[in-house]
Amino acid sequence: MPDLAVPRLITHVRHVDLGVPDLAAQREFYKGQWGLTEVATDSGLSFLAAEGSPEQYVVRLRQSADKRIDLIAFGAATPADVDALADRLARDGVTLVSEPGTVATPGGGYGFRFFDNEGRTIEISADVAKRAHRKVEEGESIPVRLSHVVVNSADPEGTVAFYERHLGFALSDILTHPHMGHMMWFLRCNPWHHSFAIARCPHPSLHHASFELRGIDEYMRGTGRLLRAGVEKIWGPGRHKAGNNTFSYFLDPQGNTVEYTTELERLDEDTWHPGLHDFTDPEVSDQWGTANRMDEFVARKSFNDPDKGLFLAPPV
Structure with missing residues (x-):
């Protein structure tokens, strides 16, 4: 393994969540043109999955007065790793937005959120239920x-x-x-x-x-x-x-x-x-x-x- 300053506990990127002033236009684009599949909706929210991915969703759209990154979500292997990352960040003076606990979005899981150095909201989670996905077939021009x-x-x-x-x-x-x-x-x-x-x-x-x-x-x-x-x-x-x-x-x-x-x-x-x-x-x-x-x-x-x-x- 490479020489890391700290143990690597993050495994992959899960999803990117966007605040958008025009939710209807964004939903139509990501479903109708970009090739994602809407898997859940809530009041002012749209969750969009990639057909080839076990992630519950890869993009979340939220109706918002302001255009913004709502959050960027990364995965960890275990709840213990989530706790270790939260403890490390808190010890280092990083502002936690939420303490480790149940994730209240599709797939559930165990995670927490924090602000990075410039104020972006970052989420880290484990034990999120895997989505039933499929192999993207030859010729299918949709995201995997x-x-x-x-x-x-x-x-x-x-x-x-x-x-x-x-x-x-x-x-x-x-x-x-x-x-x-x-x-x-x-x-x-x-x-x-x-x-x-x-x-x-x-x-x-x-x-x-x-x-x-x-x-x-x-x-x-x-x-x-x-x-x-x-x-x-x-x-x-x-x-x-x-x-x-x-x-x-x-x-x-x-x-x-x-x-x-x-x-x-x-x-x-x-x-x-x-x-x-x-x-x-x-x-x-x-x-x-x-x-x-x-x-x-x-x-x-x-x-x-x-x-x-x-x-x-x-x-x-």
Whole structure:
């Protein structure tokens, strides 16, 4: 195993929850165009699953006056690990939003919530019931699972340090620029190249949420289906160097960036060493050379609107 500052108790990313001013438009997009399955609703809430994932849901939408990240949820292996993480964070002075206890969302489980260093609400849970899921078939251009979540940070160095020091995330790679310095840090909590990443930005916000498709053909079919439907494409299709995954970035109706991807790299953690990748090199941004150029327009879209939910836990 890699040399970690603290034991790694987080196993994977579960779901990303968004507060949205127009719930109806978001539900229609994620169900009708993005390819998720609505598995539960409540007053002002929609829970959406990926057909190939055992997670109860991978996206939760909540009607909200403000556009925000409600929370990002990660899994742990056991309730004892949940307790150990809560104890560690409390000892280190991190603000707990809730103490470990029963999770009151689909699938139940045992978990707690806390604020990270910039005020995002993070949930960690174990013993969540697995959803009856299925194998996504050849040619089906729908998400198999939530691949990773990337956030924008006004203090990326501090945010990376927070997740490494308190939660045991490991650094996989860094995107850098000869004049602007380090710009994005890819963090892992399992052998996938990244489940979480942090980008430099003037303000904290969602950079993008990424969804894994079955393979290259399904990824391209999904990309084409969204293009034919008139969904605004930001960047892609292409293949990144860091992580070696494909990418097609689109905007949802509220202006959040969402990605179709496939073939994210799995690392040999015993031998892996983080690399510095200069994204002014076209091969770093897109090995294929098929994507539109990464320019100020693309970067601006990825900055998103400032998150209005910092240090303000969602009501559900």
